Amino acid sequence: MTATQYEVHDPATLELVGHAPENTAQDVEAAVAAARAASAGWAADREARRNSLLAGAALIRRDLDALATLLSREQGKPKAEAAGEFSVAAGLFEYYADLEWDSEQQLSPRADRSLEVQYRPVGIVGTITPWNFPISLLCVKLAPALVAGCTVVAKPSPSTPLSTIALVNLLNEALPAGVLQVRTSSRRTVNVALSTSPGIRKISFTGSTEVGISIAQQAASTVKRVTMELGGNDPAIVLDDADIAVTARGIVGSAFRNAGQVCMAVKRVYVPRSRSAELAEAIAVEAARHVLGHGIADGTTMGPMHNESQLKLVHGLVDSAVGAGARILSGGTADCDLPGYFLSPTVVIDAEPGMDLVEHEQFGAALPIVAYDSLDDTIAGLNAGEFGLGASVWSQDQERAYATASRIDAGTVWVNQHTVVEPDAPFGGWKASGVGRERGRWGLEEYLETRVINARPHA
Template identity: 35%
Template sequence: MNKVKEMDYLMNINGEWVGEDLDTLKVTNPANGEHVGTVPNGGEEEAQQAIEAAHEAFGSWSELTAYDRAGYLKKLHQLMLENQEELARIMTLEMGKPIHESRGEVNYAASFIEWFAEEGKRIYGETIPAHVSGKRLQVWKKPVGVVAAITPWNFPAAMLTRKIGPALAAGCTVLMKPSSESPLTAVKLMELCEKAGFPKGVVNLVTGSSSKIAKAIMENEKVRKITFTGSTEVGKILIKQSADQVKRLSLELGGHAPLIILDDANVDVAVKGVMASKFRNAGQTCICANRIYVQAGIYEEFVEKFSREVEKLKVGNGIDESVNVGPLINRDGLDKVNHHVQDAVSKGASVVTGGEVITEGEGVFFSPTVIKDVDQSMVVMQEETFGPVAPIQKIDSEAEAVHLANNTPYGLAAYVFTENVARGTRVIEQLNFGIVGWNDGAPSAAQVPFGGMKESGMGREGGHEGIDAFVESQYVSIGME
């Protein structure tokens, strides 16, 4: 990788590695507080340079055939798989997730590049029957232009490729702005883009101050599209800022996912599903189960079996192959998780297992936790925890479950466990969430649309819908007489 000194990294603008003269941002491993690397603390000037580079490259890149652009993407896909271990190690060191999860994320991230390499060949226009003789009516599809991709720390590879894959395939050029908590994975991906041969300016990477870089992005009219994954609060700010230039937006925002287990569910299947959903990335995922509602008839059985599995989880430094749950990203995240647990206990909930801050040097760990007898008065059922805490509330009916599940401003993901097809269909039809896992705790895939309803965002990523966000429909009426 491109380093100024050991483990220090640069950003890339117009095909050049730059930023050695800037102040730096330090990246530390949340498992032990050790220094992992530094990146340039770029701002408005660097963002403007990247925007100009992307704007200049747009003309030639957009004029390539979809097959030519697919060739570059396929090469990037190949390089990502060849460099899986290095990417995974960087990811684990900078943000803590277990190494086996990081390897899985690299594969997941690469799958978006592969999918959109092919999907770019299927951006179809239309010929529409004319209302009068002597005319031909057509719809052409054109790339929207320069795209700014702003991504979070928790999935530093997949959140980037899910955005730049369709953008590049559609003929757009991009500016990547990764989180300052985990920017090193993005640097490595930028290096692979360079090795894949992308022309100068087609892909640019800027690291540094989010507020300053975002200001440049939102004020520059050459940026026509913003694709952002992050908090609802920041998403609302971007919506307001985009209004001045009517920039196009794709927003994947906060979630507070309910998981409903009805009394005809297979309890063992439900336990497996909740384990897959809840504790991945130490519960720091936007679609992980945050509120678990279990019908009274199987409540005690589920709590017992689920807690038994949770107690088997090993917490520690993610670089250890045997670890299941890594650290939280920082002290603020740890404090929030601890507050949620303590609030629940103070209001009558019981900790079945876990519930403790784990002190291990400079590490930021919280034990995998199961809380039972929770209710709606508790913060943990009202706010997204973003940690390894599973609060379980007893419910009496599917109607109650649906009401509680929908009683939130968010609508990203939900989960339902039932063996009754009619019942499952009925419940899901009433749930206001963009993603639903039915007897499935891991519903994500490159070929399906990912996104939320209500305050969880707008637009969809992945699937054939994922590329639509990066093209404009141009209607053409042709006079033939």
């Protein structure tokens, strides 16, 4: 395998964290060959797979502190949140190890024949994951793929490869050789190689809609299956009877988690005009409680943006909104002595539909608040947009909130909460926000092929 490496830097201090291999297309094909050699044995023993997943979860919990420190340094998030990612990963391994599912299903009998549906692993899987949640977004793919009997070649983001390498090395203490491998690159070389390799039978991707479209087009050349969790621009829709304090805490807890770099975070707030000033002030107060700093430092509750280009993008969207008449109520500055990509939680008021900050996913620490006059018009406008990953409704009237939630075109709609996912509930997007589902039995089915045995007795 190639010996060339590239550097990985801490987004808070800009210091060198480590080096990762600059893998090639040939390295990917070597991984595919090893995965193919391991496939038959791995698929044959379901109990061994279950035991390997449970052993992997135990190893993660054993090394949690060291793993969290590494992830915090290369990604930027507070160490407690990094540890949370690995805990989620261990929980996913345990959930899928214990999930009951039938590998065969008998259909209703016919007069002269029997029908059995068999569920078998799809084959070698390529996972392509982003930098915002490198571990949990990998393991939500990895756990069901492995329990289904698939072998996996994992490709992390170029800027957060070290924690994935560490995780794969750790899990390989519990897995047979060739079942799980990782390939890294600072370029798109490995992405393209995975997407176009005839040996890879499925791609599971999380990232931007733009990149997802490109990967799907590449995968189509070899008729691969794809699961894609793509962009989102999640609205929080506040009804006129909402508890302002509860709503502000919930929105801030979602909108500025991981410096706002969460696919399903609140990205924009819609509030009745009569309550907009009150809610905006409460959100600004809650957001100001954040302490910016190095993720591994005590007291830090919010780290930097992950890279310079993302920071510039968010600044540009905020500046554009201000130029069009919006105002910054709080934040907008670095508020940190470190040289990294910091932006304090930025609350933008007097935002209007049509502004880029409102209509485009900012994926960062800025939150526009839009005052509305008609709930029906607001929902119609949101449903006409390109995204449909998540949304939330905030109200003290549960029946009214539920009715409103049921009108929103999105894969998940929360009531009086946001950014909450469950291991046994399907997660994914409508429209440009994705294809397929992850988590629960739905996530497992993405890694299974069906075969029907239609049998008639010999005459």
